[in-house]
Amino acid sequence: xxxxxxxxxxxxxxxxxxxxxxxxxxxxxxxxxxxxxxxxxxxxxxxxxxxxxxxxxxxxxxxxxxxxxxxxxxxxxxxxxxxxxxxxxxxxxxxxxxxxxxxxxxxxxxxxxxxxxxxxxxxxxxxxxxxxxxxxxxxxxxxxxxxxxxxxxxxxxxxxxxxxxxxxxxxxxxxxxxxxxxxxxxxxxxxxxxxxxxxxxxxxxxxxxxxxxxxxxxxxxxxxxxxxxxxxxxxxxxxxxxxxxxxxxxxxxxxxxxxxxxxxxxxxxxxxxxxxxxxxxxxxxxxxxxxxxxxxxxxxxxxxxxxxxxxxxxxxxxxxxxxxxxxxxxxxxxxxxxxxxxxxxxxxxxxxxxxxxxxxxxxxxxxxxxxxxxxxxxxxxxxxxxxxxxxxxxxxxxxxxxxxxxxxxxxxxxxxxxxxxxxxxxxxxxxxxxxxxxxxxxxxxxxxxxxxxxxxxxxxxxxxxxxxxxxxxxxxxxxxxxxxxxxxxxxxxxxxxxxxxxxxxxxxxxxxxxxxxxxxxxxxxxxxxxxxxxxxxxxxxxxxxxxxxxxxxxxxxxxxxxxxxxxxxxxxx
Numbered sequence: 001x002x003x004x005x006x007x008x009x010x011x012x013x014x015x016x017x018x019x020x021x022x023x024x025x026x027x028x029x030x031x032x033x034x035x036x037x038x039x040x041x042x043x044x045x046x047x048x049x050x051x052x053x054x055x056x057x058x059x060x061x062x063x064x065x066x067x068x069x070x071x072x073x074x075x076x077x078x079x080x081x082x083x084x085x086x087x088x089x090x091x092x093x094x095x096x097x098x099x100x101x102x103x104x105x106x107x108x109x110x111x112x113x114x115x116x117x118x119x120x121x122x123x124x125x126x127x128x129x130x131x132x133x134x135x136x137x138x139x140x141x142x143x144x145x146x147x148x149x150x151x152x153x154x155x156x157x158x159x160x161x162x163x164x165x166x167x168x169x170x171x172x173x174x175x176x177x178x179x180x181x182x183x184x185x186x187x188x189x190x191x192x193x194x195x196x197x198x199x200x201x202x203x204x205x206x207x208x209x210x211x212x213x214x215x216x217x218x219x220x221x222x223x224x225x226x227x228x229x230x231x232x233x234x235x236x237x238x239x240x241x242x243x244x245x246x247x248x249x250x251x252x253x254x255x256x257x258x259x260x261x262x263x264x265x266x267x268x269x270x271x272x273x274x275x276x277x278x279x280x281x282x283x284x285x286x287x288x289x290x291x292x293x294x295x296x297x298x299x300x301x302x303x304x305x306x307x308x309x310x311x312x313x314x315x316x317x318x319x320x321x322x323x324x325x326x327x328x329x330x331x332x333x334x335x336x337x338x339x340x341x342x343x344x345x346x347x348x349x350x351x352x353x354x355x356x357x358x359x360x361x362x363x364x365x366x367x368x369x370x371x372x373x374x375x376x377x378x379x380x381x382x383x384x385x386x387x388x389x390x391x392x393x394x395x396x397x398x399x400x401x402x403x404x405x406x407x408x409x410x411x412x413x414x415x416x417x418x419x420x421x422x423x424x425x426x427x428x429x430x431x432x433x434x435x436x437x438x439x440x441x442x443x444x445x446x447x448x449x450x451x452x453x454x455x456x457x458x459x460x461x462x463x464x465x466x467x468x469x470x471x472x473x474x475x476x477x478x479x480x481x482x483x484x485x486x487x488x489x490x491x492x493x494x495x496x497x498x499x500x501x502x503x504x505x506x507x508x509x510x511x512x513x514x515x516x517x518x519x520x521x522x523x524x525x526x527x528x529x530x531x532x533x534x535x536x537x538x539x540x541x542x543x544x545x546x547x548x549x550x551x552x553x554x555x556x557x558x559x560x561x562x563x564x565x566x567x568x569x570x571x572x573x
Contacts, residue, residue: 013186020049036081039108063092064428072436083123095420100232111178219290228255229295249356258414268356273307275557305564371523395426399449401558424457463510487562
């Protein structure tokens with residue numbers, strides 16, 4: 001029967017080839033992961049499909065790297081092995097799910113025969129249950145495809161990749177060893193996967209547009225607030241068209257940093273409640289009588305500890321799969337179609353557009369007579385160091401909060417993990433981002449800001465960057481431990497301390513002695529000299545900089561948010 005089925009196929013190809021060709025078609029060029037005996041044969045197909053195997057030092061780092069790659073290049077792929085490998089990556093996949101990042105997670109697993117017979121195999125729980133790990137991943141995946149039947153494999157792959165793109169979340173593909181070389185219809189590869197968004201119901205869409213325009217026309221102080229899902233669900237063209245059409249003041253949330261051209265005259269800064277920058281942003285946003293929010297994710301760290309003081313009565317929310325006008329929700333009305341119609345129909349002359357506050361990198365304002373590098377001075381100074389189109393990765397903690405006070409040049413892409421907040425994420429994400437930049441053929445610097453505590457969790461991924469000849473700038477903030485935890489609870493507690501590492505020495509240990517460069521900056525003058533050095537700015541190779549800051553110093557937004565977090569943790573009924 002199998003031979004008859006294969007004979008009926010048009011241009012039959014092996015299932016692994018079909019899968020990897022599809023990955024190439026959706027723009028992926030490098031595949032992250034760790035080899036294991038259940039995925040080895042599948043990995044042999046990568047080169048012929050135009051894909052490069054990355055190979056990270058462990059599966060968690062590989063998942064973080066795939067996350068970073070996807071944020072820069074729209075989608076990524078991760079390959080792990082059954083059980084031990086996939087579980088090591090699960091934290092990274094949960095973060096990608098939480099933050100709407102499209103990653104295709106491919107798990108090489110035991111053969112369908114082994115599964116059917118319940119064999120006592122390695123990497124299993126020893127109970128004959130081969131679905132237990134897929135069931136775990138199903139909670140953090142928008143689609144689960146178990147490729148157990150050759151007749152269904154092509155459909156399953158195409159459906160999973162479409163879901164990954166449309167939902168902008170991870171999918172899980174389980175590839176048994178005996179299905180790797182099973183034949184599927186290769187003729188399908190001639191037709192690209194349909195990645196177009198579902199269309200809104202016209203009547204419902206028009207109604208939402210009409211209502212939104214009615215409120216917009218009546219508002220005296222309308223503003224636009226852009227958040228993370230505007231980035232993840234790819235409506236930034238619509239966002240900028242809306243800004244250009246209305247000339248309304250536009251603000252971003254911390255997770256939305258980089259979504260808006262911060263050199264645009266309408267850009268007014270970061271709104272995060274009590275942590276807003278500039279500080280007058282809080283009053284402007286909260287006194288607005290109409291807020292158009294695009295892609296909102298109102299988490300605690302994205303709102304400086306839920307310190308928003310806005311009313312839903314004055315809000316229109318645009319989301320990837322619904323819209324909300326005041327308290328009325330319209331399921332299935334996707335924001336892209338609504339925004340496009342609004343842009344076409346808005347008459348700017350009828351809008352009450354107020355001027356936006358001026359946003360500057362406040363270096364001089366935060367300059368003191370000491371040579372000590374303070375958080376307050378450092379982050380505005382970083383703003384002057386950055387260049388157009390840089391990719392900036394900030395770690396959960398000090399860097400995530402400090403970057404709020406940095407005004408970006410045009411075209412900067414900002415990567416942060418504000419909602420999931422897994423410390424150590426940024427080192428792997430930096431590797432993936434730098435690789436994505438290279439795969440795209442772009443000339444962009446990739447710059448990582450990470451604290452010494454977070455760096456210790458995933459420092460091994462430095463070796464992957466060196467092996468791949470990537471050229472990130474890595475700024476390790478040396479301030480003796482877990483700063484955000486100190487400000488939440490336990491300023492002098494032993495559990496917030498870490499061992500002091502020689503970070504520059506790690507570059508040599510991981511093979512970068514001849515190809516990479518390292519620096520240390522303990523004073524403002526030393527950092528200024530580095531920031532203005534032409535060769536350093538050119539990023540000719542991987543460069544690691546130790547930046548020394550006081551142990552008990554923190555960005556103002558971190559202090560505000562940590563205090564709110566401590567209050568939330570202590571809350572009782």
